[in-house]
Amino acid sequence: MPELPEVESVRLSLLRHVVGKLVRHVRVNKPQVIVGPRTARALLVGQRIARLQRHGKQLAFLGEADDQPCLVVGLGMTGSLVYLPPGAKPADPKHVHVIWEMEGGGRMVFRDPRRFGRIHTLSCQADVKGKRWAVLGPDALRVTPRQLWPRLTGTRRAVKAALLDQRLVAGLGNIYVDESLFAAGIAPTRPGQSLSLAEVQTLVRHFRRILKRAIAAGGSSVRDYRNGLGQAGRFQLQHAVYGRSGETCRRCGSRLITDRVGGRTTVYCGFCQK
């Protein structure tokens, strides 16, 4: 499940292989994954990729000029973007939906078995922020407690459901919400409304720290996440609650609770999280 740290790991691992490179050709196997025009030009053919920019869980491929087409990729649950050096073949050719051929013979492959991922084609750079990212909240690595507090207290929903809502804050998914709420000692079921500024300060401090550590570890590979070079992450080894359903709390030793909050499986400690 690519969340902010996984998408950032993909971005960092792709940088050196695609930035500054001309896109020579594109092959689309599954047009349904593309939202917007599907012409070669819209898919960056003939353009040089100048920058890779991330906001929340979304990754943008930007050209050199403001008025050139751009791509915004959302990986969904099982989507991956992998760079293949000249001559290399995808580890698994099944569910390969789009292939870009780059200058020099390298290729970038979009693969997504569950097909929740999307590639948005936009006609100019202004549309990335103006259209695609306008609906998203501040990036989770940049949001301040002062920004987040009114957003969380403005809803009666469970704080977990609110944190998963990309319109309030962008980048957190099921893994990092559970990990952050555990670290901050806040129960996921608490109404957003009930959080004090001090609690939101604690929460922000913890999710910033956790996200940065996760990026340093190359993300969490729970099932099939891989970075832009096909490598697994290692942060799943440091999870305190996610995926530890029924096991004991590392802080107090009591049995972790498994519940459904915000429509998602949620693991937390009934004693450490109030």
Add this chain to the structure above:
DNA sequence: ACGATACCCTGATGGC
């Protein structure tokens, strides 16, 4: 208007 739920989709898993 808000919040909860259904849906999309495939692969892994477990029970029989």
Add this chain to the structure above:
DNA sequence: TGCCATCAGGGTATCG
């Protein structure tokens, strides 16, 4: 061994 049900969940649509 094979079959079926269940679960995983990001984002969006739809319903109450």
